[in-house]
Amino acid sequence: MKKNNFIICRCEDISWQDIDGLIRKGFTLEEIKKLTRCGMGYCQGRTCFNILTRLLKIREQNLIPKKRPPLKPVIIRDIIKYFENEE
Amino acid sequence: MKNNFDAIIIGAGVIGAATGYYLSQLGLKVAIIEKDYPTAGSTSRCIGGVRQQFAHPPTIQLMIQSVKLLTEYQNDLKWDIEWYQGGYLFLAHSEEKKENYLKTMAIQKKFNLPVSFLSPEECQKIVPDLNLEGLFGGVFCPTDGQVNPFKLTFNYLEEIKKKKGKLFNFQKVIKIEIKNSKVIGLRTNKNEYFSSPIIINCAGPYAREVGKLVNLNIPIEPERHEAIVTEKIDKFFSCMIVDYREDGCYFVQKHTTGNIVGCYTPIPNIPGYSLDSSFEFFIEMPRRMARVIPKLKEVRILRQWAGSYEMTPDGNPIVGETPIEGFYLNCGMCGHGLMFAPAIGKALAYYIVKREMILPLKDFSLFRDFSKKEIMK
Numbered sequence: 001m002k003k004n005n006f007i008i009c010r011c012e013d014i015s016w017q018d019i020d021g022l023i024r025k026g027f028t029l030e031e032i033k034k035l036t037r038c039g040m041g042y043c044q045g046r047t048c049f050n051i052l053t054r055l056l057k058i059r060e061q062n063l064i065p066k067k068r069p070p071l072k073p074v075i076i077r078d079i080i081k082y083f084e085n086e087e
Numbered sequence: 088m089k090n091n092f093d094a095i096i097i098g099a100g101v102i103g104a105a106t107g108y109y110l111s112q113l114g115l116k117v118a119i120i121e122k123d124y125p126t127a128g129s130t131s132r133c134i135g136g137v138r139q140q141f142a143h144p145p146t147i148q149l150m151i152q153s154v155k156l157l158t159e160y161q162n163d164l165k166w167d168i169e170w171y172q173g174g175y176l177f178l179a180h181s182e183e184k185k186e187n188y189l190k191t192m193a194i195q196k197k198f199n200l201p202v203s204f205l206s207p208e209e210c211q212k213i214v215p216d217l218n219l220e221g222l223f224g225g226v227f228c229p230t231d232g233q234v235n236p237f238k239l240t241f242n243y244l245e246e247i248k249k250k251k252g253k254l255f256n257f258q259k260v261i262k263i264e265i266k267n268s269k270v271i272g273l274r275t276n277k278n279e280y281f282s283s284p285i286i287i288n289c290a291g292p293y294a295r296e297v298g299k300l301v302n303l304n305i306p307i308e309p310e311r312h313e314a315i316v317t318e319k320i321d322k323f324f325s326c327m328i329v330d331y332r333e334d335g336c337y338f339v340q341k342h343t344t345g346n347i348v349g350c351y352t353p354i355p356n357i358p359g360y361s362l363d364s365s366f367e368f369f370i371e372m373p374r375r376m377a378r379v380i381p382k383l384k385e386v387r388i389l390r391q392w393a394g395s396y397e398m399t400p401d402g403n404p405i406v407g408e409t410p411i412e413g414f415y416l417n418c419g420m421c422g423h424g425l426m427f428a429p430a431i432g433k434a435l436a437y438y439i440v441k442r443e444m445i446l447p448l449k450d451f452s453l454f455r456d457f458s459k460k461e462i463m464k
Contacts, residue, residue, distance in 0.1 A: 028124050030124055030127065031124050031125070031126075031237075034126065034131055034237040035237055035238070035241065037344070040316075040389075040390070041319075042318055042319075042389065044389060044390060068364065068390040068391060068392050069364050069369065069390070069391055070369065070388065070390075070391070073318060073387035073388060073389050074387060074388050075384075075385065075386070075387050075388075076317075076373040076374075076376070076377050076383055076384045076385070076386055076387070076388065077384040077385065079369070079370050079373045079374065079388070080373070080374050080377060080384065082370060083370050083371075083374050086370075
């Protein structure tokens with residue numbers, strides 16, 4: 001891999017060049033998330049968005065895509081168990 | 088003047104983008120004003136289903152046209168929109184439901200839709216591990232499918248820019264100016280003025296708010312609908328599965344990524360602009376999905392979110408003219424905005440520019456009788 005290119009999002013296999021190209025076109029991080037799926041994979045942005053916000057020196061919370069529940073992936077079997085205990 | 092346009096569209100969701108695309112193809116210089124970023128409202132929150140299986144004849148005609156256009160974009164124009172015809176399977180869990188489906192199928196067949204009623208075993212051939220308990224069968228239309236909402240919208244917007252159209256993000260329309268009961272332009276919260284003889288309200292759940300700017304009461308109420316997505320799994324089924332029981336749900340596996348996305352219509356409905364996620368949905372939705380396909384118990388839920396359905400009293404969209412000359416509506420999609428967009432964008436653009444009715448738009452007019460209820464959503 002070239003020096004100026006590296007993987008940002010391991011879950012969805014998105015490189016810095018993919019992201020940089022879209023930033024230069026004027027897309028916001030929310031749009032980049034939706035177009036590339038960066039941050040929508042298994043880790044839900046834990047790895048990629050930390051790298052991205054540092055690289056882009058973003059400090060304003062509103063420019064970083066929202067965090068969605070649940071905190072970590074939950075297997076459906078466990079959710080059903082919870083549901084049955086409730087009843 | 089730099090802010091002079093032939094038509095201004097309020098809202099860069101898929102409806103605004105499709106309408107703008109066809110207006111610009113017909114030679115108009117288009118501006119789209121978006122209060123956030125494109126797709127931020129409802130488009131980016133939808134699960135991407137496209138179906139022709141409706142009961143209302145004008146809606147069936149509209150959707151046949153949409154499917155044709157999506158196929159053209161992908162095959163002829165080579166747009167990367169992830170359009171895939173995996174079909175829609177509506178499950179019948181009662182004799183009564185089956186009768187209803189057979190009745191709507193008779194209407195759909197008049198339009199040559201390739202729908203058929205499948206036995207429970209035939210349904211299981213399409214969806215492996217489908218739970219047959221209490222199942223009377225299902226209606227299947229193989230030409231329905233799924234599309235990527237962001238990619239479709241961004242393709243439209245790119246084409247608009249090629250035709251000298253402009254997109255203004257993060258600007259909210261705060262005033263619409265009228266002279267002699269004709270629209271002449273609008274002002275945004277960034278104090279920019281845009282002039283145009285045509286303004287189209289494509290503001291989705293906020294369409295009623297936009298209507299208030301011209302003292303027009305548009306009967307649209309937003310409702311909260313939640314959705315969920317699972318981790319990626321190997322290709323398992325290719326159609327949208329619709330379980331219309333009171334505690335049913337609908338979900339589809341994305342053919343490009345393998346994630347399963349799904350949602351259900353809450354009973355009672357949840358009116359308002361809230362886009363919060365609820366714990367109730369988080370425990371309820373996976374249970375409903377796993378009841379339809381028990382194997383899904385072994386799959387993980389990654390994320391949940393919410394979006395707005397903009398509901399009209401009769402469940403049909405509001406498209407076309409208003410009492411104010413030059414002020415048009417393309418809103419009230421009732422959760423079907425993505426699938427309606429190609430055909431309804433084209434139909435309104437052709438009506439505005441050429442006064443040509445390529446679809447029965449009078450059924451979607453603001454001036455119709457809203458008291459007639461839709462049979463099948």
